[in-house]
Amino acid sequence: MTGVLPAPGPLRPLALATLLSRIGNGLLMTVSVLYFSRIVGLSVAQIGLGLTVAGLFGLLSAVPFGHLADRRGPRTLFVVLSIVLCGLSLLYLLVENFWQFLVVSVVLTIVDRGAGAVRVALIAAVTQGAGRVAARAYLRAITNIGITAGAGIAVFALHFDTATAYRLMFVLDAGLSVVAALVVLAVPRVAPQPKSDGGPVWIALRDRGYLAVAALNAGMSIHYAVLDVAIPLWVVDHTDAPRWTVALLLGINTVVVALFQVRSSRGIADPASAAKATRTAGLLLLASMALFAGAAGGGVIVAVALLAVGALVQVIGELLQSSGSFLLGFDLADDRAQGQYQGVWNTSMSISTMLAPTVLALLPLGLGVPGWLILGVWFAGIGILFVPVVRWAAARKPQPALV
Missing domain, CATH: 1.20.1250.20 (MFS general substrate transporter like domains)
Known part of the structure; x- marks a missing residue:
């Protein structure tokens, strides 16, 4: 990597996709709890319980999705999972009670944790040696910048403090995530790992x-x-x-x-x-x-x-x-x-x-x-x-x- 931008290659579209998606993350990190408490009417305890239960279910998904990335190739799978996540995140706008919030949170977290494992597998597939560490370091720096920028944009929703303003943040996050997923298509396709005839799977x-x-x-x-x-x-x-x-x-x-x-x-x-x-x-x-x-x-x-x-x-x-x-x-x-x-x-x-x-x-x-x-x-x-x-x-x- 030289200067501000990484060297030409697969890391550039990954960096742009990371920036776009993390801006969306920053938006939701800033407004989501306020939206569910002030607009939907959930208590802080209900929000915390729902996210905790979702997190427990999310623990079960990373390894199976990672294995699927090995078998099918990580790039296309990551794009598919990213687009699915966009649709799932918009389901939050239909939530009216705790049980709906719980179901959406569980499903979204399962897919999100799986997509995270597939993303790192993709980074591993398109980088080599010390370049992998540099790539992860660069993408982490981009992550911080994106989340900070998203939080800054979300200040407008906090200022107006209306249901429309908060919902607009969810829509903007979904839009950014779709664009980010399409950008990842610029990364060369990664061939799946060949399957042999014997030995343990996991x-x-x-x-x-x-x-x-x-x-x-x-x-x-x-x-x-x-x-x-x-x-x-x-x-x-x-x-x-x-x-x-x-x-x-x-x-x-x-x-x-x-x-x-x-x-x-x-x-x-x-x-x-x-x-x-x-x-x-x-x-x-x-x-x-x-x-x-x-x-x-x-x-x-x-x-x-x-x-x-x-x-x-x-x-x-x-x-x-x-x-x-x-x-x-x-x-x-x-x-x-x-x-x-x-x-x-x-x-x-x-x-x-x-x-x-x-x-x-x-x-x-x-x-x-x-x-x-x-x-x-x-x-x-x-x-x-x-x-x-x-x-x-x-x-x-x-x-x-x-x-």
């Missing part, structure tokens, strides 16, 4: 080394929810920092990821270097959790300074951890079953996303300063474990022919 689920690394990665990835879940309540209820500090910390994270995610992936070229980068990330996350904890003991200036420095240290750790994760998810997988393996990796990340709010509620928000320190030690301990576990997983990477 090889990714039998690969203990890969499963162990995916589990460690899920435990480390809890840090992604710190700024969204723990920091707003910590700043308001436990420090003297003004409320606008929350926006400052989110801004630091967003800008740094957009500017430096690609650069942070350089030098991460094999499982060993990815594991070492993750180990460093764990230590940085420990330092950032200690800084967040320290903000409770100072005045306004000290609290803002410690929180800002903590956010900067955390995002540096995040850059290293995410870049290491990109390589390990690809490199430890059998290339002849990338869809299946990426389904496992995505499932582990989904589990992390589901568990993170509970962990943060029990530790930093429940225990205060000791909870922050326990969480930091958790990240550092997992980071240290990455080096030997990745070495073991790489040594036993499966080599036999794919079924």
Whole structure:
């Protein structure tokens, strides 16, 4: 990749498709809860329960859809699933009660998690070696930019606060998603993996080394929810920092990821270097959790300074951890079953996303300063474990022919 745009090739249409679809994601992330509560009339508890149940069902879809991508080819399958998602998202506009909301959420989440695994399989199919890590890093930076832009557009709906304004955001998201899906057709078609006559089908689920690394990665990835879940309540209820500090910390994270995610992936070229980068990330996350904890003991200036420095240290750790994760998810997988393996990796990340709010509620928000320190030690301990576990997983990477 050179400059702002990636080099000519399949990554360019993937980048444009990612930007368009993530703008749509930013729209819905900003307005969806308000729409279902203020316009449809669901309670916050009903919305939370519906999304949680949908998330549980979504855990079941990534591996089967990833396997289907191996058998049918990921590009066309991803386009089909993306268009199906557009139609499903518009069904939200017909929801009038909790049970309708639950059904639509479950079906949409199942397809969405499956499409996510197929997308990563497509990236794996059209990139090679270190280029895969750079591609994922570039697309993650684009993701942050798109979600931020979508949230900015959604401010108009929040300003008018009408059913029509909110529904327009759903329609705009669907339109952007359709265009994004069609853009992906510019990516060269990927041939399906050949099927052999013997051996187990679900090889990714039998690969203990890969499963162990995916589990460690899920435990480390809890840090992604710190700024969204723990920091707003910590700043308001436990420090003297003004409320606008929350926006400052989110801004630091967003800008740094957009500017430096690609650069942070350089030098991460094999499982060993990815594991070492993750180990460093764990230590940085420990330092950032200690800084967040320290903000409770100072005045306004000290609290803002410690929180800002903590956010900067955390995002540096995040850059290293995410870049290491990109390589390990690809490199430890059998290339002849990338869809299946990426389904496992995505499932582990989904589990992390589901568990993170509970962990943060029990530790930093429940225990205060000791909870922050326990969480930091958790990240550092997992980071240290990455080096030997990745070495073991790489040594036993499966080599036999794919079924």
